[in-house]
């Protein structure tokens with residue numbers, strides 16, 4: 001084609017030159033010359049738009065056949081994509097090439113048959129390149145297929161990109177799933193942590209529960225007091241869980257655990273560049289984090305004096321100013337505080353601000369020590385026994401005398417200590433056995449004190465024996481609730497118990513009960 005254009009162009013050029021030399025009638029001469037020059041321009045343009053040259057610069061492969069499927073042309077990209085060179089296919093029929101196995105599928109016969117565009121996916125037999133094949137018919141005036149133009153678009157990269165994209169989408173989904181899972185886990189742990197129910201059937205514990213019910217829904221500050229391990233945090237959790245703020249943050253700060261020089265920054269945060277070494281972004285304090293929620297200031301008695309003034313301002317003005325900051329930030333935080341110190345004594349000693357004490361102590365809840373609520377001991381011990389039996393997949397039990405020994409003990413570490421003791425007892429016990437009284441005695445180290453209670457120095461043997469007898473019967477009655485049951489565990493007749501009780505001056509308070 002290019003050669004043909006070149007030779008036509010040469011002929012035209014020569015013709016124009018010869019006409020220009022002739023001395024014809026000037027107007028027809030000019031007309032002919034203009035016509036020829038126009039044709040020459042068009043030819044030159046056509047040569048510049050040489051289809052093959054353009055075709056070889058296309059990125060997609062091109063395969064052209066005539067209306068009978070005879071291959072007329074393939075471009076360079078076709079060879080790059082399929083590995084098939086022009087000389088292998090040009091001049092040959094598609095059917096013949098299919099039979100020869102040059103390629104496996106061809107859309108050309110379909111295009112010729114249906115005179116419509118046909119799309120298909122293909123793969124080069126030579127190099128495995130995957131492609132999207134689009135065949136379009138070129139129709140003549142009568143609607144017959146003159147030519148078929150096939151475009152092969154390489155999609156190996158696209159497929160790779162698609163699979164990469166799918167892999168990334170999977171990863172994103174997995175990360176999202178993980179995120180949801182961790183949020184649920186955090187929520188679960190939070191609930192688990194908060195839902196350590198307040199157990200206890202003593203009058204003292206019932207009074208604490210009543211106080212919680214009275215104050216939980218009100219937005220007042222609560223001061224929870226009690227010995228270490230008595231359950232101050234459990235009470236704070238209950239207040240939070242029964243308050244209108246139960247779905248908002250609950251921040252707990254142990255004022256004794258954070259060094260005094262860091263506590264201010266922890267609680268109130270600091271402004272950008274507040275001091276050398278401060279983070280350039282500044283720091284949000286725990287009060288700000290607790291906004292709209294609740295903050296529990298544990299061990300409030302350990303708060304340094306200068307911070308006490310700042311805390312007082314927070315309570316009075318309901319706003320905080322970060323260290324080095326100039327703008328106060330409005331806050332809506334409910335404050336619960338807890339201590340095992342006598343705050344009043346600290347006030348007297350000048351170590352705790354009196355005004356702050358009254359601000360914090362709007363509603364006091366005192367938790368009596370475990371030794372003062374004897375009735376809770378067995379309930380709590382059974383509660384923890386259930387927890388640790390489940391934890392260590394055991395099924396151990398405690399004998400009635402074992403619970404009695406626990407009631408004899410003074411529990412300086414309160415419920416935390418009881419909880420630890422039960423865990424240790426479950427660990428050392430046999431799977432289905434009973435925790436022996438000896439094991440309990442050993443852990444609580446209560447034998448000497450038990451004996452000293454029964455034996456007083458100036459007593460004679462008779463008195464000592466009577467005393468032991470009296471205490472033993474009293475304990476058995478308290479434990480069992482009836483003379484019949486007490487007789488059973490002491491391995492005597494019921495009448496013996498009744499007689500001895502009379503002799504030893506034991507008042508059978510509820511004869512009815514004791515005589516069952």
Ligand SMILES: Nc1ncnc2c1ncn2[C@@H]1O[C@H](COP(=O)(O)OP(=O)(O)OP(=O)(O)O)[C@@H](O)[C@H]1O
Nearest residue numbers: 196197198199227228229230231232233234415416
């Ligand atoms: N009434 C209760 N029912 C069930 N478990 C309790 C009860 N009171 C306390 N506990 C458990 O005893 C342990 C100690 O309780 P908690 O941490 O609330 O005591 P605390 O008074 O805050 O102690 P500290 O002053 O040392 O911080 C916790 O494991 C808690 O779950």
